[in-house]
Amino acid sequence: ATSSIPIHQDQIFRLTVHQSRDIAASCAKDKSVLLWSVEHGNLLSDLGKVAHNSTWHGPMIDLHFFRAPSHSQYLVGSTDSATTFIAAWDVEIGSLCGRFTDTPSIKSTGSIHTSQRGPLFLSGSQDGIGRLWDLRNKKPSYKFK
Numbered sequence: 620a621t622s623s624i625p626i627h628q629d630q631i632f633r634l635t636v637h638q639s640r641d642i643a644a645s646c647a648k649d650k651s652v653l654l655w656s657v658e659h660g661n662l663l664s665d666l667g668k669v670a671h672n673s674t675w676h677g678p679m680i681d682l683h684f685f686r687a688p689s690h691s692q693y694l695v696g697s698t699d700s701a702t703t704f705i706a707a708w709d710v711e712i713g714s715l716c717g718r719f720t721d722t723p724s725i726k727s728t729g730s731i732h733t734s735q736r737g738p739l740f741l742s743g744s745q746d747g748i749g750r751l752w753d754l755r756n757k758k759p760s761y762k763f764k
Contacts, residue, residue, distance in 0.1 A: 626645060626651075626653050626655065626662060627645065627647035627649055627651055627653070628647070628649040628651070629647050629648035629649040630647060630648040631645055631646070631647045631648075632646050632647060632648065632678065632679070632680045632681070633645065633646050633679070633680065633681050633682045635682050635683055635684060636657060637684045637692070637710075638684070640692065640710075641656055641657050641658045642654055642655065642656060642657065642663065642710070643655055643656075643657050644666075644682050644684065644694050645682075646667075646678065646679035646680065646681075646682050646696060647678065648678050649678070650667055650677070650678045650679075651665060651667040652665070652666040652667040652679050652682070652696060652708075653665055653666065653667070654666060654694075654710065654713065663713070664713040666694070666708050666713065666715070667679075679696035679706070680696075681696060681730055681731045682694060682695070682696045682731075683695055683696075683731050683732065683733040683740070684710070684733070685733035685734065685738075685740065692709070692710040692711055693707050693708065693709060693710060693716070693738075693754065694707070694708045694710055695707045695708075695731055695733060695740055696708075696731070704718050704719055704720045705718070705719040705720075705731065705742055705752065706718055706719075707719070707754060717754065717757050718757070719752055719757050719758070720757075720758075730742065730743040730744075731743075738753055738754035738755055739751060739752065739753055739754075739760075740752050740754075747764065748762050748763065748764055749762070749763035750762055750763070751763075
């Protein structure tokens with residue numbers, strides 16, 4: 620039998636499953652970012668509540684898991700709003716561990732890709748700029764124009 624888990628109140632933008640753990644993440648137009656158990660189907664954490672308490676206005680539109688050299692597990696997501704930034708959560712403790720911004724402001728980051736070798740990830744946005752980020756410093760290491 621198939622069971623239904625009510626997890627979002629609006630359109631789901633992205634679903635992603637962790638490669639080696641029994642967790643999945645989802646983000647939706649309702650501004651929620653949820654971690655849930657794939658095996659048991661239960662909600663583990665509402666990461667959006669944590670992030671919304673720190674001036675996050677728009678929904679996340681992309682999410683990816685990755686592992687840092689310290690072996691900590693992270694999830695990064697990008698927003699689609701006037702106050703665009705990229706968020707990173709520590710999956711082990713379910714907390715927001717970083718907000719990544721740039722000057723001038725990033726305009727609607729629509730795409731993120733993570734590295735399997737370390738704390739690096741790429742973002743692409745409507746301003747026509749690709750950015751290489753390092754989880755350790757929260758500023759772009761390099762911009763591709």
